Amino acid sequence: MSxxxxxxxxxxxxxxxxxPSLDLEIENGEFCVFVxxxxxxxxxxxxxxxxxxxxxxxxxxIGDQDVSDRHPGQRGVAMVFQNYALYPHMSVRQNMAxxxxxxxxxxxxxxxxxxxxxxxxxxxxxxxxxxxxLSGGQRQRVAIGRAIVRNPKVFLFDExxxxxxxxxxTRMRLExxxxxQALGTTMIYVTHDQVEAMTLADKIVVLRAGRxxxxxxxxxxxxxxxxxxxxxxxxxxxxxFLPARWADGRLVLEDLEGATxxxxxxxxxxxxxxxxxxxxxxxxxxxxxxxxLRSVEQLGGVTYGYAILPSGQEFCVDLxxxxxxxxxxxxxxxxxxxxxxxxxxxxxxxxRPSK
Amino acid sequence: xxxxxxxxLTAYAFLSxxxxxxxxxxxWPIAIEFWASFRTGQPLIxxxxxxxxxxxxxxxxxxxxIKAVSATxxxxxxxxVFTLVIALGxxxxxxxxxxxxxxxxxxxxxxxxxxxxxxxxxxxxxxDPYTGLLNAALLKLGLPPQYWxxxxxxxxxxxxAVSVWKDIGYAVLIYIAAIQGIxxxxxxxxxxxxxxxxxxFRDITLPLLMPTTLFLAVVIMIASMQEMALPYLMTGGGPAxxxxxxxxxxxxxxxxxxxxxxxxxxxxxxxxxxLLITWVQFKLLNRDIRHV
Numbered sequence: 001m002s003x004x005x006x007x008x009x010x011x012x013x014x015x016x017x018x019x020p021s022l023d024l025e026i027e028n029g030e031f032c033v034f035v036x037x038x039x040x041x042x043x044x045x046x047x048x049x050x051x052x053x054x055x056x057x058x059x060x061x062i063g064d065q066d067v068s069d070r071h072p073g074q075r076g077v078a079m080v081f082q083n084y085a086l087y088p089h090m091s092v093r094q095n096m097a098x099x100x101x102x103x104x105x106x107x108x109x110x111x112x113x114x115x116x117x118x119x120x121x122x123x124x125x126x127x128x129x130x131x132x133x134l135s136g137g138q139r140q141r142v143a144i145g146r147a148i149v150r151n152p153k154v155f156l157f158d159e160x161x162x163x164x165x166x167x168x169x170t171r172m173r174l175e176x177x178x179x180x181q182a183l184g185t186t187m188i189y190v191t192h193d194q195v196e197a198m199t200l201a202d203k204i205v206v207l208r209a210g211r212x213x214x215x216x217x218x219x220x221x222x223x224x225x226x227x228x229x230x231x232x233x234x235x236x237x238x239x240x241f242l243p244a245r246w247a248d249g250r251l252v253l254e255d256l257e258g259a260t261x262x263x264x265x266x267x268x269x270x271x272x273x274x275x276x277x278x279x280x281x282x283x284x285x286x287x288x289x290x291x292x293l294r295s296v297e298q299l300g301g302v303t304y305g306y307a308i309l310p311s312g313q314e315f316c317v318d319l320x321x322x323x324x325x326x327x328x329x330x331x332x333x334x335x336x337x338x339x340x341x342x343x344x345x346x347x348x349x350x351x352r353p354s355k
Numbered sequence: 356x357x358x359x360x361x362x363x364l365t366a367y368a369f370l371s372x373x374x375x376x377x378x379x380x381x382x383w384p385i386a387i388e389f390w391a392s393f394r395t396g397q398p399l400i401x402x403x404x405x406x407x408x409x410x411x412x413x414x415x416x417x418x419x420x421i422k423a424v425s426a427t428x429x430x431x432x433x434x435x436v437f438t439l440v441i442a443l444g445x446x447x448x449x450x451x452x453x454x455x456x457x458x459x460x461x462x463x464x465x466x467x468x469x470x471x472x473x474x475x476x477x478x479x480x481x482x483d484p485y486t487g488l489l490n491a492a493l494l495k496l497g498l499p500p501q502y503w504x505x506x507x508x509x510x511x512x513x514x515x516a517v518s519v520w521k522d523i524g525y526a527v528l529i530y531i532a533a534i535q536g537i538x539x540x541x542x543x544x545x546x547x548x549x550x551x552x553x554x555x556f557r558d559i560t561l562p563l564l565m566p567t568t569l570f571l572a573v574v575i576m577i578a579s580m581q582e583m584a585l586p587y588l589m590t591g592g593g594p595a596x597x598x599x600x601x602x603x604x605x606x607x608x609x610x611x612x613x614x615x616x617x618x619x620x621x622x623x624x625x626x627x628x629x630l631l632i633t634w635v636q637f638k639l640l641n642r643d644i645r646h647v
Contacts, residue, residue, distance in 0.1 A: 050543075050547060051546075051547075052543050052546065052547070071546070071549075071551075072543075072546045072547045073546060073547060073548060073549030073550065073551075074549070077547065078547065079543075079544070079547050081540050081543075081544060083538075083540060084647065085538075085540040085541055085543065085544035086544075086647065087541060087544070087545070087558075087559070088541075088563070088644050088645060088646050088647060089562045089563060089565075089642060089644050098545070098548050098550075098558070099547075099548035099549055102548055102549040102550055102554060103549055130643065130645070131647045132645035132646075132647050134647075139647060146544075146548075150548075
């Protein structure tokens with residue numbers, strides 16, 4: 001088992017800079033998730049760690065060894081691909097045994113390791129089948145099994161659950177979490193699904209345009225984002241953002257009929273800000289800002305109401321399971337000041353209250 | 356008429372021109388040939404009588420036919436194996452990021468679009484022992500001239516070489532398309548499993564190209580087994596019948612010897628041999644590869 005250290009990692013594709021310069025420390029045994037929108041460089045970063053992409057500059061250290069110039073097979077990493085990448089002409093057993101066969105391990109040892117991995121993943125009955133004869137979930141297990149048998153220092157997962165249906169994705173997510181607990185190996189996981197990131201990660205790395213926006217534990221990032229991007233990326237439904245202006249030490253929310261919030265912080269020069277509030281933090285009271293709901297989603301346990309604000313912004317409110325509210329109804333909103341996050345309208349960085 | 360019946364009728368209506376074409380120009384001649392192979396005298400062109408299996412039994416004792424089978428097998432297997440091996444090697448290089456790959460592909464494909472008659476006559480001229488370019492080049496290099504088409508041991512291999520030259524572009528093109536169809540993530544997974552260049556080729560490329568190899572092997576083998584133009588134009592079947600390929604033997608038996616019944620039996624025997632060889636190829640090369 002080993003941690004992973006990235007030092008000034010840079011990746012260019014010709015004149016296009018995918019990752020400008022990135023430093024990151026992943027602890028031994030940690031489950032680290034890279035999240036970000038499409039094109040943010042998360043898969044590129046993972047593939048660079050794997051050795052499938054050449055590093056333009058910088059250093060990748062796994063354990064105490066610099067692996068920057070090593071062949072992918074000699075880095076001590078195993079990867080699970082989004083589309084499984086199972087060898088279609090080989091049986092499940094051959095797929096799982098391939099790396100060991102290349103490493104010249106004795107046949108008896110290979111059989112023992114493959115059988116053990118198959119037992120962990122419940123694949124014993126499928127060892128002689130070809131990948132085309134398996135379901136999506138079984139293929140995913142084989143891909144994981146192929147990684148396990150190599151006993152790698154680091155597991156790399158490139159959006160491994162995105163090809164599965166919602167139910168299977170939830171089940172596999174739990175299985176991955178249990179696998180991490182059982183093996184205790186360092187895992188790096190790429191996803192654009194923030195639910196996977198929040199549920200699986202010990203540490204989340206939020207990326208945008210090849211740069212790290214924030215690193216931290218899932219709830220740290222959820223509760224205390226450093227900027228509007230991180231705040232908006234984590235959480236489902238997303239955080240609401242309301243344009244606001246500073247007036248007499250208070251923030252005025254024009255979109256909510258001039259509702260105000262007190263904010264003990266230095267106002268930016270422009271006097272403009274953005275107030276972020278999560279749907280579940282909004283309260284519905286007898287008095288407050290009126291909001292006419294355009295649509296209502298009844299999910300059984302949860303009810304969400306949606307509205308379009310005068311500025312054109314979409315707005316979501318968690319109606320706390322109430323089933324009596326319909327589309328077209330007007331609710332009165334209370335914004336608890338303790339949960340409102342304020343961002344600079346220009347830089348989009350967080351403005352924290354002065355202490 | 357039900358919807359299903361109407362659909363079926365429409366389908367048959369569209370298929371009927373092709374079905375009629377195949378019946379008239381393929382199955383009818385085969386049937387006639389099969390009938391003629393059991394006749395003696397002048398079937399198809401004159402009077403004939405039923406001869407049972409006499410024509411087929413005669414093949415076993417026909418030394419010229421047996422020699423033709425052996426020459427045809429050398430030619431067909433040689434052409435198929437060399438074309439596939441060389442094409443695979445070239446395609447592996449040309450499927451990669453080579454700068455001049457399009458130019459090289461065009462050059463390789465060029466012989467395939469040239470008429471066989473022109474190719475054969477061009478090579479006959481190049482290989483001429485006295486006036487040919489090849490021997491002139493050998494002489495320039497201080498090497499002795501070779502009797503390419505008049506040496507019984509060399510002539511059949513010269514035909515194999517010309518056949519490979521002619522077909523290589525087609526096989527390379529098919530192989531390149533197949534190689535480019537192999538998903539890159541399989542190579543990446545294998546690299547992570549520790550595979551190096553040779554192992555990637557042996558364990559990923561080669562097995563995943565098996566359906567393509569089977570297709571090319573069957574197509575080239577059948578075409579080579581039926582080859583007639585090349586020996587007819589370049590060697591006339593000589594020297595000493597060394598390049599008398601089976602189709603040439605059938606042609607001469609039928610149209611020069613006018614032994615139509617026997618030629619039909621020879622022809623039908625070749626049809627059965629090709630069927631057997633194709634079956635063996637399927638048994639040896641067919642792999643169940645379904646990408647997921």
